[in-house]
Amino acid sequence: MATRLGLSLPQMRQYSLGKDVPDVARAAEATGYDSLWVFERALFPEPATQGLYGIEGLPWPDQYRNVADPLVTLTLAAAATERARLGSSVLVAPLHIPFQLAKALASLDAASGGRVIAGFGTGWSLDEYAAAGVRPIAERGKVLDEIIGVCRAVWGPDPVRYDGRITRIESAVVGPKPARPIPILLAASNKKAFTRLVDHADGWLPVGMGVEQIAGQWQQLRDLAAERGRTEPIQTVLRVNCVRLPKAYEGADRRPFQGNADQIVEDLVAHAQIGLEEILIDLQGTARDAQELKDVAAEVFEKARAAGV
Numbered sequence: 001m002a003t004r005l006g007l008s009l010p011q012m013r014q015y016s017l018g019k020d021v022p023d024v025a026r027a028a029e030a031t032g033y034d035s036l037w038v039f040e041r042a043l044f045p046e047p048a049t050q051g052l053y054g055i056e057g058l059p060w061p062d063q064y065r066n067v068a069d070p071l072v073t074l075t076l077a078a079a080a081t082e083r084a085r086l087g088s089s090v091l092v093a094p095l096h097i098p099f100q101l102a103k104a105l106a107s108l109d110a111a112s113g114g115r116v117i118a119g120f121g122t123g124w125s126l127d128e129y130a131a132a133g134v135r136p137i138a139e140r141g142k143v144l145d146e147i148i149g150v151c152r153a154v155w156g157p158d159p160v161r162y163d164g165r166i167t168r169i170e171s172a173v174v175g176p177k178p179a180r181p182i183p184i185l186l187a188a189s190n191k192k193a194f195t196r197l198v199d200h201a202d203g204w205l206p207v208g209m210g211v212e213q214i215a216g217q218w219q220q221l222r223d224l225a226a227e228r229g230r231t232e233p234i235q236t237v238l239r240v241n242c243v244r245l246p247k248a249y250e251g252a253d254r255r256p257f258q259g260n261a262d263q264i265v266e267d268l269v270a271h272a273q274i275g276l277e278e279i280l281i282d283l284q285g286t287a288r289d290a291q292e293l294k295d296v297a298a299e300v301f302e303k304a305r306a307a308g309v
Contacts, residue, residue, distance in 0.1 A: 003272045003309050006035035006087065006237065007297050008282035009073050010290055013066035020290035021073055022080035027294045031301050035085040035117070036077050037239075037280045038070035040092045045127040054124045063285050071104055078112040087117035089205050089239045089280055090187045094122060094143035095132040098167045101147060102154035106178045114179030118151065119205050119237070120144060121187035134166055141192070148184055148200050155182060183235055189217060191224075198225045203235025208271055208279075210256050214238065215274045236276040240268070244286045244296055261296065265303045272309045279309075 007028045010020045025036050044065045051058035074086045086108070093101065109116040122140040123129070129137040146164045153162040155178050159171040185203035188194050197204060204221060206214050218236070225234060242257045242264050249259035256267050268279060281300060287293035 002305070003276070004034040004278035005032075005301060005304060005309070006037050006085075006278060006280040007033045007301075008037045008039070008280065008284050009077055010284050010287075010293055011038060011068040011070070011073050012063045012284055014288060015284075015290055015293075017068050017073070018076070021068075021076040024290055024293055024297075025077035025080045025084070028297055029081045029084045031298045032305070033084060033297070033301060035087055035237075035278065035280065036074075036081065037087045037089050037119075037282075038073045039067070039089060039282075040070045040095070040123075041067035042092065042095055042125075042128040042132055045125075050126055054126075061285070071108065074116075075108060075111075078108060078115065082113075083115075085115045085117055086112055087185075087237065087280070088119040089185075089237065090119045090121035092123035092125075092128065093120040093147045094134055094140045095128060096147070097134060098143075098147045098150035098164075099154065099169070102151040103174065105151065105182060106155055106174075107176055109178035109180070109182050110176040112179075116178070116182050117185060117237070118182050119185045119187070120147065121205070122193075141196070144186075145196065145200070151182070151184065185235060185237060188221075194221050194224050195228070197221070197234070198228050198230050202232070203237065206236070206238050206276075208238055208240035208256055208267075211270050211274065214271065214276075218274060218276065237278040237280055238271060238274075238276045239280045239282065240271065241282045242286070242300075244283055261299045261303055264300055265307050265309070268300075268304050268309050269307050 010024050041064045052060050070088050105118050122144050135143050150167050153160050154174050158173040160169050160174045161171050162169040183202035185205045186197045186201045187205045188197045240257045257264055283296050
């Protein structure tokens, strides 16, 4: 079976949100993309208090200065499309009040006819947590656990009841319900996060850092699932952040998904062989505008399919 392919929606400052999100969403669906994706970056600290991903000295990319709200972006895409699934890779879940996030995702799923994929992560930015965190950053794992629990409760049958540290629902009717059970996928790369995923989530959202690393993590995750007696299959969507260049990258130091469309497709072919179900291709960062994003997305899609992805 061919690997499903998804495309990231335009959320950055070179795009006109109201016009370009529906336009790119429709074009991607017409090209054949199976899914459309958003990510979350709440703010851009200036001066930076910590490096990107919390790594000292690693600068934040300039394109993070202006990232549109993920749920607003997905809603614009939902209204413009009919078939493509609508996912987040990822929502920084603990920046959201659990009940409100569950209700918003349920409404979007009902409105789109059952197309939402809830991709959650815990985030890493001290500044984002200071501005929007429901609890301090040190408690982010516990908050994510509660968000998953609240979502399952709110999306499930009425009356809804939940008794948590942040959320208390005595007994309530909560609608609309999702059109079908919304899958919850988690970004995870260590044993603790893998355990949460195996026990409480539907799938995994790795980031493409190289074939060996992803293949090793995928094996680790499957081994843990077997060890913990999980029988449900784990859904998988690999996110690849492309640095697309107009010409081929010539250096020996080329990173995965850096280069022209042919080089990006070469890397897609290699990563598809790991056996993950879906690959989400993010091309928005290096495109000048929506037209270039649509053109490059179509070129990468056609070349990937021609190459057997």
